[in-house]
Amino acid sequence: MISLSIIIGLLIIRWIFTIEFEIFDFNEKIWNFWLPVLLPWIPILIWLRPRFKILILKNDHHEFFFQFLSAITITACLINSQEYLTTATGKLQKLSTITDIEITPKSRYYNLANFSVATNFGGTYTSFSRSGRSNDLNFDIYFVVPIFDRKQTNINSLPKYWYGVSFHDRLRNARNDEKNKRSYNEFYNYCLDRMKNYDFYSLDHFERTPTSDKKQNFIKAVEARAQKKSENYVILEPIKEKYEKRNGNKFQWIFGSFGIGFSILLFTLIWPGFSATEMRKFKTNKGHKKLF
Numbered sequence: 001m002i003s004l005s006i007i008i009g010l011l012i013i014r015w016i017f018t019i020e021f022e023i024f025d026f027n028e029k030i031w032n033f034w035l036p037v038l039l040p041w042i043p044i045l046i047w048l049r050p051r052f053k054i055l056i057l058k059n060d061h062h063e064f065f066f067q068f069l070s071a072i073t074i075t076a077c078l079i080n081s082q083e084y085l086t087t088a089t090g091k092l093q094k095l096s097t098i099t100d101i102e103i104t105p106k107s108r109y110y111n112l113a114n115f116s117v118a119t120n121f122g123g124t125y126t127s128f129s130r131s132g133r134s135n136d137l138n139f140d141i142y143f144v145v146p147i148f149d150r151k152q153t154n155i156n157s158l159p160k161y162w163y164g165v166s167f168h169d170r171l172r173n174a175r176n177d178e179k180n181k182r183s184y185n186e187f188y189n190y191c192l193d194r195m196k197n198y199d200f201y202s203l204d205h206f207e208r209t210p211t212s213d214k215k216q217n218f219i220k221a222v223e224a225r226a227q228k229k230s231e232n233y234v235i236l237e238p239i240k241e242k243y244e245k246r247n248g249n250k251f252q253w254i255f256g257s258f259g260i261g262f263s264i265l266l267f268t269l270i271w272p273g274f275s276a277t278e279m280r281k282f283k284t285n286k287g288h289k290k291l292f
Contacts, residue, residue: 002040002043002048002070003073003074003258005043006039006043006074007074007077007078007254010031010039010078010081011082011085014031015085015089019085022106025211026211027211027213028210028211029212029213031082031086032079032082032083035078035082036075036078036079039078040071040074040075041067041071044067044070044071044074045067048066048067050282050285051282052066053275054274054275054278055269055272055273055275056272056275057272057273062272065268066265066268069261069264069265070261072261073257073258073261073262073264074261076257076260076261077254077257077258077261080250080253080254081254083250084247084250084251084254087246087247087248088247088250088251089108090107090109090246091105091107091108091109092109092205092243093105093107093109093111094110094111094113095110095111095112095113096113096114097114097149098112098115098147098148099149101234106208108210109206109208109239109243109246110205110206110207110208111204111205111206111243112205112236114149114150115147115149116147116148116149116151117146117147117163118146121145121146121155122143122145122195122225123143123144123145123222123223123224123225124142124143124144124221124224124225125141125217125218125220125224126139126140126142126188127139127140127141127142127213128140130174131170134172135173135175136170136172136173136174137171137174137180138169138170139168139169139171139184140168140217141166141167141187141188141191142164142166142214142218142220142221143164143165143166143167143195143221144162144163144164144218144221144222144225144235145200146159146162147161147162147163148161158226158228159226160232160233161234161236162233162234162235163200163237163238164218164221164236164237165238166214166217166218166237167187167191169183169187171183171184202238203238203239203240204239204241206236206237206238206239207236207237207239208234208235209235209236209237218233219233219235222235
């Protein structure tokens with residue numbers, strides 16, 4: 001009941017406030033990661049924790065272990081459901097030219113019949129970050145080139161629409177600065193070679209990069225080239241996969257992740273006993289009412 005309520009509730013809230021009416025424009029990571037990680041703990045601490053306190057494993061209470069398993073299960077379901085909502089509600093708008101974006105309803109996906117890119121006016125930006133217990137170093141390199149209706153020889157005004165391509169690499173146990181710098185230079189040169197031979201026109205459709213850290217990094221690449229800051233830049237990323245396949249197996253994994261997590265939780269409940277004292281407290285405590 002808790003899992004179903006949270007999943008449906010968060011889907012409805014996001015659909016109303018960010019998709020249907022566009023009241024909020026939050027960073028997409030909030031919906032796809034932070035809320036799924038933090039939100040489950042509220043009902044777990046209110047309704048499940050009193051029940052898990054009854055359990056005893058080797059003469060000790062291990063309610064946090066069962067709370068953690070429950071939170072992981074619900075979080076996995078929420079992440080998959082939010083990612084499914086992202087792609088499932090994304091409509092495909094067909095455009096004759098890039099400037100038709102201004103006269104069509106805002107969409108996540110675009111099919112652009114005619115366009116040209118100015119590869120001689122490209123920009124780049126690199127984002128560095130650390131992750132993992134071994135302090136791994138992540139390289140994320142962003143390339144942008146402006147999109148026009150037709151081939152441009154001279155660019156007189158600042159372009160608004162940009163074609164975005166990104167590359168990622170991860171350096172394990174990155175503790176040596178000299179080695180890190182050498183690895184980055186090698187990866188950057190590799191990406192440059194890829195971009196020199198990149199086929200900008202081999203794609204099925206474009207995805208409009210939503211409000212996210214990724215979009216901010218693309219914008220930094222644009223600003224590095226244009227030498228002007230603006231929040232009105234539109235970043236379009238090429239998608240080679242067919243639009244019809246955008247959802248993948250996300251919908252099945254909503255139920256799959258719940259089934260796996262719930263099965264593990266049930267399996268771990270084989271070993272613990274229960275505390276008669278905690279059971280009496282639970283039954284007599286009016287603040288801890290049964291769910292059913």
